[in-house]
Amino acid sequence: MSKPTPLSGFPELLPAQRFVEQAVTDRLRRTFELHGFASLETRAVEPMDQLLRKGETSKEVYVLHRLQEETGGQGTGMGLHFDLTVPFARYVLENAGRLEFPFRRYQIQRAWRGERPQEGRFREFTQADIDVVARDVLPFHFDVEVARVMAEALSALPLPPMRLRVNNRKLIEGFYRGIGAPDPAVVITIVDKLDKLPAEEVARLLVDDGGLDEAQAKQCLALAEIESTDGSFADRVRDLGVRHELLDTGLEELAAVMRGCESVNGDRFQVVASLSLARGLDYYTGTVFEIYMDGFENLKSVGGGGRYDALASDGKTTYPGVGISFGISRTLVPLLQRGLLGSDRSVPSAVLVALADEESRPDSDAIAQRLRARGIATEVAANPQKFGKQIRYAERRGIPFVWFPGAGDGTDQVKDIRSGDQVDADPGTWSPPDEDRTPRIVVTTENEEQQ
């Protein structure tokens, strides 16, 4: 069999990289749970009609069918989910009678999209979502809470600083109605292209496709330009002189989110009111979020979310929600591939017990067991090679300590192969420094890389 080539869009990590990914998900999980979010996993597949509803028609869903199905058959009618929000909404409806509301959950899981892969964009990827869902009414303070929890979670990760851009659908829709736009939804999708097209181009689209006149288009761009890290955006919006009830509501909500997030601002995280933000998905009804990673603006948003008041509804009861998701693969894989993030070991082992000869393997095994019993990850050398080879075996894998049974007059010795220090040691009492118990994440900044 010839060497298989990688499948584009289906990233697979090396052990040292996988350790980083696991460490990141562990930390996310810890933060989410500290805030009382329960873990949830939903099945990988959903019925196609679930996946394709709610303005998701453009999604490139991977459809399931059985290999031996009659040709021309209708398939199974199931597809792989492409995000975690839609399956969650379905799950809430299905289990509404057994859940306590407001229900908060986190979900760290894979999703699939059949789109063309690019850096940070994959066909199979992992994301971390938090959502809060209530029955009938979801108090607004949850909009603030999900933002704060995600901010806290991301600040704790060994990643570049993040920026959370926030806007409010009511605000911009109210504004567009206030200036007399015939179809606010169209205006939203056009304004959303501002980060890709020059302003003049967007202005022309607003006139040609949005049905606005020049003055209205100018107003829209003026609104989109507004950005602030505090509540000052509100005055600048009001200065534009547009009046609409929905606009006022949106301004109040966005101001509330900004106020609520003040304390999470810092070196590692910044919350920005950004009035150009719209998001393509049409199920968002109020607050919308997008996350950006400093220095990686080319990846576009690495997370996003918002409030969806009507995504989950069984006809009688609606379950409004608000949530935010973070792209684990999207952020981690580019950093890992560029070598900006890694770990100092490819194995969990902190200690390699050397093997003098095959006959003494039980002795080495016994030492390893005593270390493991005290929580020290330990492996025994694969072969009784010359000790130089065994040290090199450890060195290649990043294992910091090599244990020599009966090295000094029958006393065991342990060597820190980084410093070369070798000391007498007892497997019943010796411990590595805490920082050596598990692999460590190694962060290289872009600047260091260039030097």
Added chain:
RNA sequence: GUGGGCGUAGCUCAGCUGGUAGAGCGCCUGGUUGUGGUCCAGGAGGUCGCGGGUUCAAGCCCCGUCGUUCACCCCA
């Protein structure tokens, strides 16, 4: 789906106007006979993505194909 770039050793890549396949790193052995990293000497490893064409001769030119990558689209 549309358009461009790129497929040569495990990895990163070089290979001139077409003339018998190269480097660095890594790997293996020895120097160093239970203590690695440095150094020295030696060694293994290639259907040049695949198929066809042009030519005395193709890694190089042409066509096709597959893979990969970037952009559009869309988004985590």
